[in-house]
Each structure stands twice: as C-alpha cells, then as structure tokens.
Amino acid sequence: MSDGPKLYTNKPKKGQLKPKAKDYSTPVPNPSTPKMESSQSTPPPPPKESFARRYKFLWPLLLTVNLAVGAYLFMRTGNKDTGTEAEEVAQEVPSAPVESTAVPVPEKTLAVPIVVEPIKVHKPIQENEQRQLFKWMLEEKRNTKPENASEKKCIDEEKAILKQFIRAKSIPTF
Structure with a gap:
C-alpha cells in the first residue's frame, strides 16, 4: 500500500489527519492513557x-x-392611459373665459378610477350683469366681520379691486 494522495469526499480537519513521523517530535504512546481511536473513528460532519x-x-x-x-x-x-382622452376633448373646445376650481383629492381615492367630465363652455356674461355681480360681491365683503388685522387688510384690498371694476368703462375678460 502506498501513501499517495487520497481523495476525500469530506475533507478531514488537521486534527483528524495522522501526524507525519518526525525524529524530534514523535510522541511516545503511553499505555496508561486511553486510546484516541474512538474519536478518530467517528465520521466527520456532513459538508455545508x-x-x-x-x-x-x-x-x-x-x-x-x-x-x-x-x-x-x-x-x-394600464389604468393611467385614460387621462389622455380628457386632454383631447379640452383641446377641441374653443378657448373661452372659464373659471375652474381645484378640488383636492385625497390619496386614498386615487385607486378608484376617476371619471373626467368634459369642460362645459358657458355663454359669456354681459357687462351690465358683471357689474351687478361685482356690486353684490362688494356688499357681501362689506357685511363680513374680520377676526384680525391681517384679514381686515385682505378684505379692504379685495373691496378696492371690486370698486375699480365697477367704475371702469369696460370690464376686462379673463
């Protein structure tokens, strides 16, 4: 039997290999100590x-x-493509003065598909009707009670703008 290279399926650790005989470090077996063969005969743990x-x-x-x-x-x-149809409808409608109010949409309702209605174009309001409307708005501003100085200043500025529109010869269109 030759001491050629051995092929192991599970590589033994250094402590399990037999030490090579060396002149100066060969331990002398002591018959009084128990033999270590029982620990060497156990199979090594399976590989990871x-x-x-x-x-x-x-x-x-x-x-x-x-x-x-x-x-x-x-x-x-796929659901996000429905917004392009509303843009096409908006481009086909002739441009006219239309006031739109932005409605805040809660984030929870974004999962539900939103039906976009086309913008309805109304007939323009005549100047005398606009003046009456501005006068009514001015009266409402006069009836409001401001809570603090900054709110009073804001209401005064809005009343000044309304007075300018009422006194103007022609009302600008928006």
Missing part, C-alpha cells in the same frame, strides 16, 4: 450545503411573489 440548496423551498415562493408584484404594476400602469 450552498445557500440555494439549503433554502430550496423558498425559490417557488419568491418567484410567485415576484410574478404577482409584476402583474400588479403592469395592471396599474
């Missing part, structure tokens, strides 16, 4: 498996979750 093999039950779960997230994102982007 790779991460992928240890957690192979997680791969199908990971792929399923990834597919579900991808499908959710794909479906969500």
Whole structure:
C-alpha cells in the first residue's frame, strides 16, 4: 500500500489527519492513557450545503411573489392611459373665459378610477350683469366681520379691486 494522495469526499480537519513521523517530535504512546481511536473513528460532519440548496423551498415562493408584484404594476400602469382622452376633448373646445376650481383629492381615492367630465363652455356674461355681480360681491365683503388685522387688510384690498371694476368703462375678460 502506498501513501499517495487520497481523495476525500469530506475533507478531514488537521486534527483528524495522522501526524507525519518526525525524529524530534514523535510522541511516545503511553499505555496508561486511553486510546484516541474512538474519536478518530467517528465520521466527520456532513459538508455545508450552498445557500440555494439549503433554502430550496423558498425559490417557488419568491418567484410567485415576484410574478404577482409584476402583474400588479403592469395592471396599474394600464389604468393611467385614460387621462389622455380628457386632454383631447379640452383641446377641441374653443378657448373661452372659464373659471375652474381645484378640488383636492385625497390619496386614498386615487385607486378608484376617476371619471373626467368634459369642460362645459358657458355663454359669456354681459357687462351690465358683471357689474351687478361685482356690486353684490362688494356688499357681501362689506357685511363680513374680520377676526384680525391681517384679514381686515385682505378684505379692504379685495373691496378696492371690486370698486375699480365697477367704475371702469369696460370690464376686462379673463
């Protein structure tokens, strides 16, 4: 039998290998001590498996979750295309003075598709009707009771603007 290279399926540790005989460091076996053969005869622990093999039950779960997230994102982007139709309708309507008020939309309702109604163009209001409307607004501003000085200053500025519109020869269109 030759002491050639041995091929191990499980590589033994240094402590499990037989020490090579050296002249100056060869220990003399003591018959009174118990033999160490019993610890050397136990099989070495099995090798560590790779991460992928240890957690192979997680791969199908990971792929399923990834597919579900991808499908959710794909479906969500499909619903956003409905806003382009409202822009086309707005371009076809002739430009006219229209006041629009911005309504704040809570973020929770964004998941529900919002139906956009086309902008209705109303007939322009005549100048005498606008003057009557400005006079009515001025009366309402006069009836309001300001709570502090800054609010009073703001109301006074708005009343001054309304008075300018009422006294003007022609009312500007917006």
